Amino acid sequence: MPLHDLISGLTPDQFPVYVYDLAALREHAAAVRAALPERVELYYAAKANPEPAILAALGSAVDGYEVSSGGELAHVRAAVPDHPLAFGGPGKTPAEIESALRLGVRRWHVESEHELRLLAALASAADGPVDVLLRANLPVADGSLDSVKLAMGGRPTSFGLDPALVSRCVRLLAEPGFERLRLVGVHAHLASGLAAEAQLAVAEQVVEWSLAMAERHGITLEEVNVGGGMAVDYADPAARFDWTAFGTGLAKLLDRHPGLTLRIEPGRALTSYCGYYATEVLDVKQSHGEDFAIVRGGTHHLRTPATRGHDQPFTVLPVADWPHPWERPAVTTGRVTVAGQLCTPKDVLAAGIPVAELRAGDRVVFAMAGAYAWNISHHEFLMHPRPGFHFLG
Ligand SMILES: *Cc1c(COP(=O)(O)O)cnc(C)c1O
Numbered sequence: 001m002p003l004h005d006l007i008s009g010l011t012p013d014q015f016p017v018y019v020y021d022l023a024a025l026r027e028h029a030a031a032v033r034a035a036l037p038e039r040v041e042l043y044y045a046a047k048a049n050p051e052p053a054i055l056a057a058l059g060s061a062v063d064g065y066e067v068s069s070g071g072e073l074a075h076v077r078a079a080v081p082d083h084p085l086a087f088g089g090p091g092k093t094p095a096e097i098e099s100a101l102r103l104g105v106r107r108w109h110v111e112s113e114h115e116l117r118l119l120a121a122l123a124s125a126a127d128g129p130v131d132v133l134l135r136a137n138l139p140v141a142d143g144s145l146d147s148v149k150l151a152m153g154g155r156p157t158s159f160g161l162d163p164a165l166v167s168r169c170v171r172l173l174a175e176p177g178f179e180r181l182r183l184v185g186v187h188a189h190l191a192s193g194l195a196a197e198a199q200l201a202v203a204e205q206v207v208e209w210s211l212a213m214a215e216r217h218g219i220t221l222e223e224v225n226v227g228g229g230m231a232v233d234y235a236d237p238a239a240r241f242d243w244t245a246f247g248t249g250l251a252k253l254l255d256r257h258p259g260l261t262l263r264i265e266p267g268r269a270l271t272s273y274c275g276y277y278a279t280e281v282l283d284v285k286q287s288h289g290e291d292f293a294i295v296r297g298g299t300h301h302l303r304t305p306a307t308r309g310h311d312q313p314f315t316v317l318p319v320a321d322w323p324h325p326w327e328r329p330a331v332t333t334g335r336v337t338v339a340g341q342l343c344t345p346k347d348v349l350a351a352g353i354p355v356a357e358l359r360a361g362d363r364v365v366f367a368m369a370g371a372y373a374w375n376i377s378h379h380e381f382l383m384h385p386r387p388g389f390h391f392l393g
Contacts, residue, residue, distance in 0.1 A: 016279035016297035023393025029061035035243035048267025070096035153190030189227025230269035275370025298340010
């Protein structure tokens, strides 16, 4: 396997490394696209992993990219210049709005009434109409979001507009001064981590609510964006979100609403699986009856397990060589906690995991490190060297 060949060929000082399997990413993204009906547009939420090679590898499968800051906008625009962008996220500054309009961003996920007013006031910087989706924080049926770790809606949050405020903004959009803005739809990204059936139930509620709202106002909506948040199961690296069931369900939903376009904007479920964080075991020691392996690097490179509270799945690549005359430190109990080099007890990548054998000098390869991994981590803490970056395929 090319991944293991690459890792075996590195010297200890070349670790840790991030390796991205771009061929696998292209294949996965194409399968996701193929599972979705035609009237579902697929956007990639760039914040999950904005590596230029990743953005480019997704290019043929996605309809566009969702960006959430002026920085992401400039970066994504440079990496994939020909793709449409949608600009979302709370707290857009006037300068960001103006430069995004100048750069030709035509799709906006509006988070508040003040932002809508700012956008209208600055829209003369655009050389055409500006499409607006109002981000709604909808009440969803009890229990709909119970299974998730990150809920952005259905409760008080800093995201989007309550239903009454959506109505206010719809009325505002008909007033003088808002002529350059075109209300095309509703955007709702309510939670991250929903399995296909739950995701579909939420999508149905969002669509039904949006269309009922439009009817009350006597307007037509072209599009409903039901967000991202498709589940990724770190406890089971082989499991995948059921894109086929989701696509089939969305097709049924679209059958009930001819003329409507749906959009989704997953991040994690697209890019998690293509990324690996590989490193060398520096030391193995016993502490109060438990085994600890200390690796080069740690959660300053891969913060995800510490912040989400999961064990990052890994495999061991044994290295036969042991250059020292003393006994090789090794796991003695059949279980290991893998920790990094930081001086904090939170620097744990995986805790109490069964292993047949693990010794100092062996290599470990953490899987599912392609989303919210390097780019969400606190790189400067303790000033260890940065990992190397490798792209396969
Ligand atoms: C983060 C985010 C996404 C992507 O979420 P995932 O859980 O990575 O799929 C999509 N839309 C919005 C508005 C977001 O903030």
